[in-house]
Amino acid sequence: MADPDSPEPKFRRRAEHRPDELLDAALALFVEKGYSHTSVAEIARKAGVSKGALYLYFPSKQAVLEGLVRRAVSPIAIRAQEAIDIADADLRATLRALLTVIATALGDPKVFAVPKIVIREAVVAPEIAEMYRRAVFDNVLPAGAAIIRRAVAQGKIRPVDPEMTLRSLVGPVIMHLLLSEIFGIEPEGGLALDRLVENHLDILVNGLFPATESHDA
Amino acid sequence: MADPDSPEPKFRRRAEHRPDELLDAALALFVEKGYSHTSVAEIARKAGVSKGALYLYFPSKQAVLEGLVRRAVSPIAIRAQEAIDIADADLRATLRALLTVIATALGDPKVFAVPKIVIREAVVAPEIAEMYRRAVFDNVLPAGAAIIRRAVAQGKIRPVDPEMTLRSLVGPVIMHLLLSEIFGIEPEGGLALDRLVENHLDILVNGLFPATESHDA
Amino acid sequence: MADPDSPEPKFRRRAEHRPDELLDAALALFVEKGYSHTSVAEIARKAGVSKGALYLYFPSKQAVLEGLVRRAVSPIAIRAQEAIDIADADLRATLRALLTVIATALGDPKVFAVPKIVIREAVVAPEIAEMYRRAVFDNVLPAGAAIIRRAVAQGKIRPVDPEMTLRSLVGPVIMHLLLSEIFGIEPEGGLALDRLVENHLDILVNGLFPATESHDA
Amino acid sequence: MADPDSPEPKFRRRAEHRPDELLDAALALFVEKGYSHTSVAEIARKAGVSKGALYLYFPSKQAVLEGLVRRAVSPIAIRAQEAIDIADADLRATLRALLTVIATALGDPKVFAVPKIVIREAVVAPEIAEMYRRAVFDNVLPAGAAIIRRAVAQGKIRPVDPEMTLRSLVGPVIMHLLLSEIFGIEPEGGLALDRLVENHLDILVNGLFPATESHDA
DNA sequence: GATGAATGAGTATTCATTCAT
DNA sequence: AATGAATGAATACTCATTCAT
Structure with a gap:
């Protein structure tokens, strides 16, 4: 100048x-x-x-945080919609793919960082939790439930409660990451996300109990 | 006076x-x-x-928080030990009881409050997360894994990975509470913890897929 | 009880x-x-x-300090009076004795402690400095000046200004102790109070300059 | 404006x-x-x-005090070096000049204020006393001792201990100021610094004792 | 006499935000 | 658009002193 x-x-x-x-x-x-x-x-x-x-x-420090959340959140909503469309193919494969995607995505500290911050600040700044909820969960949860609901309708899976089943599917991954990221608790030999996914799928597919028992529960 | x-x-x-x-x-x-x-x-x-x-x-503000954690934590360690002793009876009933106990306990805001605070402060005060981990998780997780390991050894459940299976058991409850307590997401008609537990048990017992498919996975 | x-x-x-x-x-x-x-x-x-x-x-914290000063101070006033009575004998020996007494007394950290504290607190609590002044200096300084004045009158020392000469006599000892006690400055080989006293006496007796010059100043 | x-x-x-x-x-x-x-x-x-x-x-309250000391101290170190260069001329005149300079400089409350504060805080904040020592005394004392040492070597003054003689030269001025500034003790008619200097010089030059005695001590 | 729990005024330091340049 | 000097409210912690027991 x-x-x-x-x-x-x-x-x-x-x-x-x-x-x-x-x-x-x-x-x-x-x-x-x-x-x-x-x-x-x-x-x-x-x-x-x-x-x-x-x-x-x-305009303020909080606005920076909001911007951060907003930026992290937009791609998620888009992918959720995509997922719904693919899901019809092979359900079991899809499930594995889905869990793996979620697990590896959130396993990346860069990605998990934002929800972690949101959790931290949720108490003090509920509008941030609110924003995150609207942008992420209000898209992802119904989408996931819809997939399950359709699968039930098509007889591909047993008649389960879609909303709750979603928690049964994803909850273990979330808990695994919470333990690891926040409390530093990892199984021997590292994060072992694949071990978690494999074991979880095994249970989902075969149930927890031996075959002979699995029908008279 | x-x-x-x-x-x-x-x-x-x-x-x-x-x-x-x-x-x-x-x-x-x-x-x-x-x-x-x-x-x-x-x-x-x-x-x-x-x-x-x-x-x-x-001696300090942080010591107050630590006192809070300590106070909340002591009963947990005790119960964990009790659980391990009962577990041998009817495993399926035990499982339902266990999940219900965890769910209702943590569903009480007074109880869930402390871990919530701990999660919030973990980033900034790792020694608090550390204390919580030592007092709670270092007791509860091995105890749970031990129960599962024993059940496997006795052939009561299929040969699963004990550590990971623990996450599959409890993770959904945790996620349910996170959604509810932090993001205000509840299924229509309230917290519905029992609905979650029932559905989760159903999946654990019968697997996710119809009977005909559940054996050739 | x-x-x-x-x-x-x-x-x-x-x-x-x-x-x-x-x-x-x-x-x-x-x-x-x-x-x-x-x-x-x-x-x-x-x-x-x-x-x-x-x-x-x-009755208060300050009263403790005052008590401290009072206790340290009372013996000093007494000794000052005694000194005046002995002083008539051999002046030069007396001088050496006096300087040595002052030096070794104040060289004892226990004794120097109180004046040091008084100096510290003088700004904030002038009444303490005042008390010390009244109890110590108002006795010691006139007594010292009186000794010098008498010595002058008797022709034992040259006609000097008694008040100022007192400073010339004692000042070097005080400065020596200040340097040592407050700034940690000591000659190599320790406090060397006797070296100071001897050298100082030498100057007092013989002047600073060579004999031939000492009369035409 | x-x-x-x-x-x-x-x-x-x-x-x-x-x-x-x-x-x-x-x-x-x-x-x-x-x-x-x-x-x-x-x-x-x-x-x-x-x-x-x-x-x-x-960055802190203490840094303000340090800044104060630093500001007061820089000119001193410079002057000390200057003094050493002049000192070769007429020693007796130099001595008078030196004492007068010291006395009037320190007699200005603005100047004496900083060492007074330093003395006060020395006990609690030794790093401040340390700084002052390094900046002032480590320059001034050796410089002064060097002057005396040279004068002895040139036969201009009697063979005295340079370090200790320095205390004999300056100590009375220091003590005079301590009495006045801290304890409020002044000779009748004000600070009378010139009276002190004159009397002190007289003693330094002629010794304390009458001429006839001054050679057989 | 003796205790020590309780008080509450006092203070260094931080930091989001503003605005003259 | 960009700067960064200036603001001032907010807050953890200390400690001389009091007083019920």
Whole structure:
């Protein structure tokens, strides 16, 4: 500006990426130290801008968190719809695929980070939990239940309660990740997500009890 | 009392129950507003004592939280041991009893409150998560796995992975509570914990798939 | 009390020594941590009594400090008077004796402790400095000046200004101790108080300059 | 100013002199009430800024004190070196000049204030005494000793112990100031620093005793 | 006399947010 | 658009002192 023919600008269009850079910085810091122990100044510094600049893009610190959640959430809703369409093929294979996808996706700390933050802040900022719920669960849960409901209707699986069965399907994965990510509890030899999925599928398919007993329960 | 026209004694001496009263106050506030948004002054006020008095019993705010965890945790470890002793009787009945116990216990907001707080603070105060893990999970998880291992050895259930199967058993309950307590997601008609337990047991017993398919998986 | 014939009491007259025990405890702590960083509770604990008991003997924390000063100060005034009486004998020997006495007395940390504390607190509690001044300096300085004045009158020393000469006599010792006690500056090989005294006396007696010059100044 | 009818700008930007203004305010308050009885809020208020602004320039209250010491100390080290260079000329005149400089410099309450504060805080914050020692004494004392040593070597003064003689030279001035500044003890008719210097020089030059005796000591 | 539980005023430090430049 | 100096409210913790027992 002061020097019109200076070769400096390189690419000055950076500005449009600012919000994303800020969200990246914020995510890293929130994961490391938690939302309330991360200062706005730190976020700005890590993103390489001034504190004031952050307020150009986000009206408040909480808005940054909301932006983070929003960004993480949008792809999920889309995939949920896709899943529903594929599910008709081989159910058992689909199930394995689904659990594996969920498990590996959430197993990636980058991905699990946002729900973890949401859980943390839910008490204090219910509107964030609310937003997450609307964006994620209100899409994913009915979609999942619908898949199950259809499978029941087609006689592919026994007549179970779709909503509750969804919890039976996914709950173990969630618990596994909670134990690992929050309490640092891992089976010997690492996260072992595949071991969990295989064992869980085995139970889902064959039940817990020996064959002779499985019909008179 | 001794002096009927004295204006409320300034010092209500040696309450003996002070620590517990303080923990009660703290629990209520932590649940409502979260740990870091609750001030020491508020805790003291709610417990009806001065700020200074709180520091007579707890050396720091974090120590209050630790006290809370400790208090909530001790009964759990005890029950876990009891469970292991009963488990030999009718496994299927035991299973239903167990899940119901877990579900109703954790379904009580007073009880679920502490783990919820722990999850919130885990990122920032790992020593709290650590304490909880040692006091709860290090007892409960091996105990549960042991029960399953024994049942397998006795041929009462199919040869499954004990550690992972534990997650398959309990995970759905945990997920159900997470959805309900943190995201406010409940099936129509309330928490429906029994519906969850029944459906889950049905799947565990009979598997997910129709009888004809359940043997050739 | 509960057991009237218990042989416990040993000697219950301790009570009369309480104030002194408290002062001992306070002195040790004030020296170690300074007046304002020492809590009343610590003093009481170190003296083996309760906080309340301390307030039975001293109306406030500052009163403890005052008591300390008072106790340290009383012997000084007495000795000052004694010194004046001896001084007539051999002046030069007296001088050496005096400096040595002052130096070794103040060189004892236990003794220097009180003036050190007084210096520390003088700004904040001028009444303590005032007390010290009245009790110590208002006795010692005139006494010292009087000795010098008499010596001048008797022609034993040159006609010097008595008040100022007193500073020339004692100042080096004070400075030596300040450097050592407060800034930790000591000549190689320890405090070397005798080296200081000898050198100082040499200068006082022979002047600083070579003999040939010492008369035409 | 630029906008005459605007109601005092909320932010008086970039004072550039802020640190110095804060140090001035702090010095005044520390002198008046002592370090630990001065609150950060008071310093800020006196300097005309907010509490937060102070923390923009100093990371802690103690850092303010350190800044104060540092600021007071830098000129001293410089002068000490200058003195050494002049000292070769007329020793006796130099001595008078030196003592007068020291005396009048330290006689200015603004200058003596910092060492006084340092002495006060030395017990509690040894790192401050340490800093002062390194910045002042480690320069000044060796420099002074060197001057004396050289004078001895050149036969200009009698063979005295340089380190100790330094205390004999400066100690009386220090003691004089201590008595005056801390205990409020002044000779009739004011501080009388010149009287002290003259009398002290007289003793240094001619010794304390009459001429006839001064050679057979 | 003696105790120690209780009080509550006092204070350093942090940090989201504003706004003159 | 961008800066960063300035604000000031908020908060954990300390400790001299009191007083019911």
